[in-house]
Amino acid sequence: MMLPVDIIAELGKIGGYLIFLLIGVGFGVSLELAGFGDSRRLAAQFYLKDMTVLKTMFTGILIACLLIFLSSGLGLLDFSQISVNQTFLWPGIVGGLIMGVGFIIGGYCPGTSLVATASFKVDGLFFLVGTIIGAGLFGESLPAFEDFWNSSFTDRFLVSDWLGWSIGATVFAVTIFALVMFYFAEKVEEFFKYRDTGKAWSWKITKRPYLYGAGILLAIAALVWSIGQPDPIRKWKIMEKKYSGQLTTRAIFIHPLEYVKTNNESTIKLITLDLRPNKDFETFHLKGSENVKLEELLNAEYVALLTQLPPQGVVVLIADNETVSIKAWQYLKVQGVVNLYILENGLHNWNNLFADKKIHEKTFNLASPPTEVLQLFPKNTYIPKIKIGSKKRSGGLCS
């Protein structure tokens, strides 16, 4: 089985919600075990006396990150199906600064105040009530700065994209970064502890078990880097079972008339990729289509434009022969492009289909037949195949 699973689709709404509940229990337990139900411990982070927040948070991030990219590298998890928080860079930074202020004044963050309230801490309850009020105030005041709030947007923009590194190298760097931070966190804590007791402080690593732990994490990170993330060709081999049915049943091959219909629908953003040789493209191509080479579809930067289409985006592939279009479909499918279809037979019977057709006694541009042309064919000429799936898995549960 390939992860991630869509638990609500698998188990139905009630079963799915139950799983969410159980995950929540795990979340609550881990926060409580770390001592995050106590505002004094959380606040102490900002006075450098107790680094529990930083240590727990980054351990959690690091462990989850290693597990995600290790299982993705091994072909157990399809990372393209994992929801990545969208980047709204500046609103995120401003919001973060505001939250930092709220954190030190109130002593909690939303998740920890929940745990504090659950363990009967009255200050946690007051904080939680405050967050509810604050969320309301935000909605009320948003119209004043909505443009800014929607600015500097990039969907699915990873640290690795920004650095121009591979995911493996980035994971390794994040691991080193976290370990260095842990080292300094330990040293700072020791500094304050020793200052009070008068013991001599040094840079030496004093806790041997931690050194072994760090070694293990580093080894896993190196493994993630050396395995690498599967390229689309390898990924198709892993995921063939999941998607090949759509090819054999021809569920994703669309009739030219359905193409015309979709192309004329104003609510749909249609992207047409023409994989034929350049000279054929120059001779004739559909209006708005784009000439690309098959290899280009292995280029992550190019494909990012296709995975970031709005939910009502549809991608249609055109090629001279099916070997090419199927290959292209496979490459894009495993990279997470949704609403992806192949034009049946490419453009081979395009001309035959439309050549003798006239609308109001007039011929029309073959490169972009108008929607009226559909009325010249019997209703059951083709079976509609395009289904606009709800593509966007919202960015986590915070939205």
Next chain:
Amino acid sequence: MKKIPKKVKNPYFAGSILGVVLFAAFALTHGGLGASGAISRIQVALTKLVCTSHVDSVGTFAAMGAGNRNALDHPSIFLLIGTFAGGLISAWLNGRLKIEIFKGPKISNIQRLLFALLGGIIMGYGARFARGCTSGQALSGGAVLSLGSWAFMFSVFIGGYAVAYFVRRLWAD
């Protein structure tokens, strides 16, 4: 029976559990963990009780609970209930289930509660601004290497450290 609170777990141990739970969340639900989204949904549901039409007129509220939509019919609410239950169970098992107010010794209980409320309001506002809280943005986005989440995470720490000095009376011994 009076229980003596047990010592909290080693942060790396607690963090490892947190990491495994976070991975499970991604593997089973596509998305990570979160709390502030559910909190907004509760806010929308409460607003709706008081003034239904107002929910329809404010953009971010309408997205969650316009018309017949029940703002609380969402997986994040169940995650929130679970988090609450998890906190309760763990606090109970570890002898930390006790009505009390955590505060610095230099301020009164009333002061602490007012500042907790104020901090909560600021935090709730900021969490919507940043489209997620410490769990939804920093933890979940951080683990999948989202650039925005990393930028967000650093700015939370910067924001906290920047004003910590000025509010030190709240927490100082």
